[in-house]
Amino acid sequence: xxxxxxxxxxxxxxxxxxxxxxxxxxxxxxxxxxxxxxxxxxxxxxxxxxxxxxxxxxxxxxxxxxxxxxxxxxxxxxxxxxxxxxxxxxxxxxxxxxxxxxxxxxxxxxxxxxxxxxxxxxxxxxxxxxxxxxxxxxxxxxxxxxxxxxxxxxxxxxxxxxxxxxxxxxxxxxxxxxxxxxxxxxxxxxxxxxxxxxxxxxxxxxxxxxxxxxxxxxx
Amino acid sequence: xxxxxxxxxxxxxxxxxxxxxxxxxxxxxxxxxxxxxxxxxxxxxxxxxxxxxxxxxxxxxxxxxxxxxxxxxxxxxxxxxxxxxxxxxxxxxxxxxxxxxxxxxxxxxxxxxxxxxxxxxxxxxxxxxxxxxxxxxxxxxxxxxxxxxxxxxxxxxxxxxxxxxxxxxxxxxxxxxxxxxxxxxxxxxxxxxxxxxxxxxxxxx
Amino acid sequence: xxxxxxxxxxxxxxxxxxxxxxxxxxxxxxxxxxxxxxxxxxxxxxxxxxxxxxxxxxxxxxxxxxxxxxxxxxxxxxxxxxxxxxxxxxxxxxxxxxxxxxxxxxxxxxxxxxxxxxxxxxxxxxxxxxxxxxxxxxxxxxxxxxxxxxxxxxxxxxxxxxxxxxxxxxxxxxxxxxxxxxxxxxxxxxxxxxxxxxxxxxxxxxxxxxxxxxxxxxxxxxxxxxxxxxxxxxxxxxxxxxxxx
Numbered sequence: 135x136x137x138x139x140x141x142x143x144x145x146x147x148x149x150x151x152x153x154x155x156x157x158x159x160x161x162x163x164x165x166x167x168x169x170x171x172x173x174x175x176x177x178x179x180x181x182x183x184x185x186x187x188x189x190x191x192x193x194x195x196x197x198x199x200x201x202x203x204x205x206x207x208x209x210x211x212x213x214x215x216x217x218x219x220x221x222x223x224x225x226x227x228x229x230x231x232x233x234x235x236x237x238x239x240x241x242x243x244x245x246x247x248x249x250x251x252x253x254x255x256x257x258x259x260x261x262x263x264x265x266x267x268x269x270x271x272x273x274x275x276x277x278x279x280x281x282x283x284x285x286x287x288x289x290x291x292x293x294x295x296x297x298x299x300x301x302x303x304x305x306x307x308x309x310x311x312x313x314x315x316x317x318x319x320x321x322x323x324x325x326x327x328x329x330x331x332x333x334x335x336x337x338x339x340x341x342x343x344x345x346x347x348x349x350x351x352x353x
Numbered sequence: 354x355x356x357x358x359x360x361x362x363x364x365x366x367x368x369x370x371x372x373x374x375x376x377x378x379x380x381x382x383x384x385x386x387x388x389x390x391x392x393x394x395x396x397x398x399x400x401x402x403x404x405x406x407x408x409x410x411x412x413x414x415x416x417x418x419x420x421x422x423x424x425x426x427x428x429x430x431x432x433x434x435x436x437x438x439x440x441x442x443x444x445x446x447x448x449x450x451x452x453x454x455x456x457x458x459x460x461x462x463x464x465x466x467x468x469x470x471x472x473x474x475x476x477x478x479x480x481x482x483x484x485x486x487x488x489x490x491x492x493x494x495x496x497x498x499x500x501x502x503x504x505x506x507x508x509x510x511x512x513x514x515x516x517x518x519x520x521x522x523x524x525x526x527x528x529x530x531x532x533x534x535x536x537x538x539x540x541x542x543x544x545x546x547x548x549x550x551x552x553x554x555x556x557x558x
Numbered sequence: 559x560x561x562x563x564x565x566x567x568x569x570x571x572x573x574x575x576x577x578x579x580x581x582x583x584x585x586x587x588x589x590x591x592x593x594x595x596x597x598x599x600x601x602x603x604x605x606x607x608x609x610x611x612x613x614x615x616x617x618x619x620x621x622x623x624x625x626x627x628x629x630x631x632x633x634x635x636x637x638x639x640x641x642x643x644x645x646x647x648x649x650x651x652x653x654x655x656x657x658x659x660x661x662x663x664x665x666x667x668x669x670x671x672x673x674x675x676x677x678x679x680x681x682x683x684x685x686x687x688x689x690x691x692x693x694x695x696x697x698x699x700x701x702x703x704x705x706x707x708x709x710x711x712x713x714x715x716x717x718x719x720x721x722x723x724x725x726x727x728x729x730x731x732x733x734x735x736x737x738x739x740x741x742x743x744x745x746x747x748x749x750x751x752x753x754x755x756x757x758x759x760x761x762x763x764x765x766x767x768x769x770x771x772x773x774x775x776x777x778x779x780x781x782x783x784x785x786x787x788x789x790x791x792x793x794x795x796x797x798x799x800x801x802x803x
Binding site: 304343 | 694697698700701704705708709713714717718721722724725726728729732733735736737739740743
């Protein structure tokens, strides 16, 4: 049953490829904007790189969140999902997984390329990749709570951002911190443990909150 | 089997209805009538468990539906105002996915047979967004036929259908009721259907 | 023969409205008195700190405001949660009322913290753990208030706010820890910037009196706002029409 949701959403994403690619382009453009705003001095760029890439990932993930439930809400499939015998927790998990695969995984893969723009050494590029790999699922999971709470409301994307960005801060701190540590040749291990802890916590609790929020929004 | 006791509903600051009591037994049909905004949709959503009533309870086989959530959902099908189909997918895909989510595996051949029955033969491989309103409605109704569920909750399903489709829907309903199913339908069209028992519920605003 | 008070009847907005009205003066007047005493002790009686001079005195507003911001957020989450779990409208209204006062206290704490930082350290803003956490708390409040004002259906607004507040309150320790972590990583050898001076008894007294004053003030103001919210939501009921006349 879980795979039905994931497969369905993946198929839908494939049929509207343009939407999906736009998130990726946004990420690339935002990251590339920073050097234009800050200046090309390579030392400076290297030190701001972790923060820049991570904040861009946060913003890009915010953009794609609006889509997670909105389409299903408007064509009536969301209420049908609430009426299946499947636990809503699994349905939510399936949708979040599909959203991550489609919107965030491309970011994770392309981030090391962008890191090259900031003259990051290969070991740091790997740490960047890994931190995003562990961190972006947390962004999707927490973000889905915001998406579920704001279903059908005006002010859409900005409202989700106001709700969710404060909750993203720990992920940002540990994720960017890991890359930072790697730049100064310190051990990023503790950051990864903390990221992993956040991932486990959000895997367990976030879908519960999202499920509750969906029921509330659909009443 | 379905029992509604002392049901009350408030939407925003408006009281829609209160002290509603009725029960539905196998083979019976309940028609909800009333002007727009009188609470027909809200009542259907309360019965299917999407909305919580302001007062009162809904019982299924003697148990509060809030307590037996998943079990209740296996016996109920709800067709609301919106079609509940993904516009980018074809009717066949939509049908197979929705029944897969309900836990019933429907093969490609079975799906096509059902869509044929509702009059969509030849159109089942078109993305739903290319269908007319009436055809989209037929596609939504196909969901009722994928497996035998006991209680059907239908909200204004006859509106976009042409006369032939309305006849089709009525015969499907008769079959369902004949097999011991139940239905609560909100519609202002006359339903001349033979049913075990027939109740008309008038909601006034 | 003792009279048993039926507390449950006060769970209805209509019954709580007059009760709240009677309670408010009992908190408003003491609040004014406590503020006067607290500010007097803080600004005139407490000794000048040998490290920070007289500028430190702003902490008598800054610290109680910060604590109130935190307490009220937890209280808000509690009431919102109760309102959601038991469908208790009055609890949800209480949460909405608390949110504004809590946000204002948090904002006040940020402003006074900024005023403290300028003479003491030379900058209007410092990114230390406490100030940053307070800023994030303000964002959490703003999120709650924005969400509630974006949703027209009051029931959905109440319950959605409850989910957000509960998620927020669980995250607050995590956020606080992560900000501390971030701060220690980037601080290096710099001294902890906004350190409270070691507390002489008059300073402690002033702090506690101000805190009490803030509590009394909060009760009075939150109940007063609650009465307004009750009137707004129950406007169709007959008793409300009479009450507004």
